[in-house]
Amino acid sequence: MYNKRPVNFAGVRGNAVLLAQQFVGEVLHKGCVAVDATAGNGYDTLFLANIVGESGRVYAFDIQQAALDITARRLKQFGLENNVKLIHDGHENMNLHIDSPVDACTFNLGYLPGGDHNSITGPSTTVKALQIALDLLKPGGRISLVVYTGHPGAGEESRAVEEMAAQLNPSLFGVLKVTFINRSLSAPFLIFIERVKKEK
Numbered sequence: 001m002y003n004k005r006p007v008n009f010a011g012v013r014g015n016a017v018l019l020a021q022q023f024v025g026e027v028l029h030k031g032c033v034a035v036d037a038t039a040g041n042g043y044d045t046l047f048l049a050n051i052v053g054e055s056g057r058v059y060a061f062d063i064q065q066a067a068l069d070i071t072a073r074r075l076k077q078f079g080l081e082n083n084v085k086l087i088h089d090g091h092e093n094m095n096l097h098i099d100s101p102v103d104a105c106t107f108n109l110g111y112l113p114g115g116d117h118n119s120i121t122g123p124s125t126t127v128k129a130l131q132i133a134l135d136l137l138k139p140g141g142r143i144s145l146v147v148y149t150g151h152p153g154a155g156e157e158s159r160a161v162e163e164m165a166a167q168l169n170p171s172l173f174g175v176l177k178v179t180f181i182n183r184s185l186s187a188p189f190l191i192f193i194e195r196v197k198k199e200k
């Protein structure tokens with residue numbers, strides 16, 4: 001069962017990632033298919049794998065083998081490695097690896113803290129991956145993006161993502177931007193997307 005404890009998002013390191021997990025977690029249950037587009041340290045992959053269970057499936061992407069190794073170790077620690085496919089490829093190639101519709105997808109952009117700062121997500125690949133994820137998304141499915149604005153190149157990426165999300169057809173997608181309005185302009189923001197349910 002998804003744990004409905006409130007998410008603590010206050011403080012200077014206010015947790016955008018947990019907020020994003022809460023958003024996608026609400027539509028996930030055992031047997032669902034989920035994607036972590038940026039495995040990084042594996043926290044979102046672990047979260048998704050825990051909810052979808054043995055009968056579900058998680059696809060986790062990263063271009064850094066080191067990130068996938070960290071993610072694999074984390075999953076193993078909780079015995080959740082069996083239903084997760086770790087994919088050493090860019091999320092912009094998601095369509096080459098996933099052919100089933102997906103219930104949810106998380107993006108945590110930027111660079112891996114403690115990792116290679118050159119392996120950073122970029123505007124064109126992120127936008128391409130987001131488009132593929134939108135195409136794969138089931139009715140009622142959700143996508144979260146944690147978008148960072150403080151590092152070099154972040155401005156271009158955050159603008160590209162926001163511009164694309166803002167242009168999505170409102171009869172097909174609900175789109176929210178969530179910002180920490182009392183923090184500096186370099187605080188991360190979130191984009192939440194839900195595909196509308198089909199009319200019955």
Ligand code: SAH
Binds near residue numbers: 037040108112125148
């Ligand atoms: N900024 C976050 C962590 C982001 S981790 C924080 O502070 O917590 C982002 C991950 O995306 C990194 O591990 C990086 O290797 C990965 N990445 C970068 N470009 C990618 C791409 N095209 N496809 C998949 N993963 C990518």
